[in-house]
Amino acid sequence: MTCESAPDTRRSRLTTYQEVLLGTAATVALCYYGRLVLIPTLLGVAVALILAPAVRLLARFRVPRPLSALVLISVTLAVMYAVTHLLYDLVVQFVGELPAHSAQIESFLDGIRRQLDHFLASTRLWRPPSEPGLAVHQPFDWPKLVLGGANSVGEFLFVTSFVPFITYFLLTWQDHLYRASVRLFAHDRRPEVEKTLGQIASMLRSVLIGNLLVGLLLGVLSSILCALVSVPYFYVIGMVSGMLSMVPYLGVVLALLPPILMGIGKLTGTGVLVLTLGVLLMHLLAINLLVPKLIGRRVQVNPLAATLSLLLWGVLWGGVGLILAVPIAAAAKIICDHIGPLQAIGAWLGDDLDGADQEA
Numbered sequence: 001m002t003c004e005s006a007p008d009t010r011r012s013r014l015t016t017y018q019e020v021l022l023g024t025a026a027t028v029a030l031c032y033y034g035r036l037v038l039i040p041t042l043l044g045v046a047v048a049l050i051l052a053p054a055v056r057l058l059a060r061f062r063v064p065r066p067l068s069a070l071v072l073i074s075v076t077l078a079v080m081y082a083v084t085h086l087l088y089d090l091v092v093q094f095v096g097e098l099p100a101h102s103a104q105i106e107s108f109l110d111g112i113r114r115q116l117d118h119f120l121a122s123t124r125l126w127r128p129p130s131e132p133g134l135a136v137h138q139p140f141d142w143p144k145l146v147l148g149g150a151n152s153v154g155e156f157l158f159v160t161s162f163v164p165f166i167t168y169f170l171l172t173w174q175d176h177l178y179r180a181s182v183r184l185f186a187h188d189r190r191p192e193v194e195k196t197l198g199q200i201a202s203m204l205r206s207v208l209i210g211n212l213l214v215g216l217l218l219g220v221l222s223s224i225l226c227a228l229v230s231v232p233y234f235y236v237i238g239m240v241s242g243m244l245s246m247v248p249y250l251g252v253v254l255a256l257l258p259p260i261l262m263g264i265g266k267l268t269g270t271g272v273l274v275l276t277l278g279v280l281l282m283h284l285l286a287i288n289l290l291v292p293k294l295i296g297r298r299v300q301v302n303p304l305a306a307t308l309s310l311l312l313w314g315v316l317w318g319g320v321g322l323i324l325a326v327p328i329a330a331a332a333k334i335i336c337d338h339i340g341p342l343q344a345i346g347a348w349l350g351d352d353l354d355g356a357d358q359e360a
Contacts, residue, residue: 020342032316036159039320044166046324047076048174049205050212055171069171073164086236090262196338200331203299207327210294211246214286218242222255225278229271231259245283248310248322252283299330302351 031038051072058068170177178197185193222245223238231237237258245255256279260272267275301309309329313321329349336346 020345028312028316035317036155039317040159040162041166042324043160043320044163044170046204046208047073047163047167048170049201050208051076051167051171052174052205066172069168073168073171077164083236087240090233090236192338196334199334203330203334204327207295207299207330210291214290214294215243215246217290218245218255218282218286221282222259222279225275225282226259229259229263229275230266231263231275232266233262234259237262241279242282245279245286248306248326251287252280255279255283299326300350301326301329301333302349305329305333305349 051069054072055065055068058072059065181197182190182193216239219239219242221238222241223235226234226238226241240258241255244258245251247254256276259275259279260267263271263275299306306326306329309325310322313325313328315321317324333346333349336342336349
């Protein structure tokens with residue numbers, strides 16, 4: 001009996017893994033081809049999770065939920081519009097001042113180009129073409145990079161215009177959608193589904209609010225640093241630098257770009273060095289101290305799984321995928337932890353294998 005049950009068990013596990021593999025492939029295909037629908041939906045969910053505590057707070061003062069949601073979304077849109085308008089003015093001013101510093105920039109770039117050409121020629125890794133070719137410069141397709149699928153600015157604006165409406169209906173119909181989602185499952189599975197949804201919502205809210213708070217703190221510190229080295233419009237550039245510092249892996253490089261670009265022709269060598277060391281120190285402080293305290297306990301995803309998730313969702317959804325990659329991986333781990341055949345996958349995604357073995 002034991003010998004017969006062992007092959008059956010292995011066959012059952014193989015069938016389960018095959019089903020998981022096929023389901024994962026189908027999910028990835030759905031996420032890629034349906035990204036223009038899924039991305040605004042997930043962004044609306046993210047904004048709704050951030051604003052939900054404020055809606056509940058206003059409900060204690062007997063403010064109707066539709067009114068509180070409308071007011072909070074309107075304030076959020078007004079702040080985003082003001083920031084976007086201010087950044088646009090700064091970019092226009094930067095482009096206007098760029099010709100005055102073009103000689104300095106070209107001299108710097110020519111020095112780097114000469115050193116690179118000398119290195120490549122000395123190592124024989126590259127040889128110039130025998131016949132000059134026609135260089136074709138493709139325009140930078142930033143909507144597709146940021147949104148991971150939009151083919152034009154109009155399509156980008158059209159897709160993102162649905163985010164406020166999705167957020168509003170999620171905030172006003174929260175209880176109904178929650179109960180209706182639970183009723184999609186069998187009666188005996190509903191308690192487990194409620195627990196899973198609660199853990200996912202709590203994790204996502206903690207991650208989003210934690211990242212927002214850390215980004216704002218880094219923004220304030222970056223603004224002070226930019227003011228010390230005399231970066232123009234330090235109060236805006238510092239906030240942008242602090243928010244960009246929260247981008248996984250590329251945060252340090254992206255955080256340095258706005259102050260250095262705005263400081264062209266105004267920053268000295270000492271100022272650039274102080275700015276670089278300051279941004280690096282703040283990034284290390286946030287990643288090693290603040291993020292683990294505010295976010296790390298909720299995510300519980302090991303670094304390899306987080307890196308693979310960043311790669312996957314960055315390829316599928318561009319810049320938005322990089323923002324949502326780790327929360328999606330953490331949500332997938334929570335789901336796997338509550339499904340018996342998938343608990344091994346949840347343990348692989350997690351960072352506490354000893355605790356999973358003891359629980360099992």
